[in-house]
Amino acid sequence: MRRHGFPEPELQFELRDAAGRVIARTDAALVDWKILLEYDSDQEHVDVVDLAKDTRRRLWAARYGYWMLSVRAADLRDGGQILAAALRGLIAERTNPTNPTGRPSQPASPARVRHD
16 A cells, blocks of 8 residues: 555554444554455455454444445455555545535544554
């Protein structure tokens, strides 16, 4: 990601609810833009239970205004060009006062975020 000009992501990021409970753990986060990154390996994200956990994590992230992007090995084979383009698009949307629908691009979130 640094090669594409992004700051170092926060690794092993924990999203917490207003009560301080961990509601989602992700591989990495660009916290300033509320973007979460989850590396989906062929070993860890293939059965029904794992896919259900992934879906629940995405729903919690969305609830608190975060975008969660899934990244697979194939997404990095070109040096991460597609991932970098997706991140740039999300960052541009999040730093724009309104998105194309006219709604604020960063919803208010009661969640307190902590990372280790």
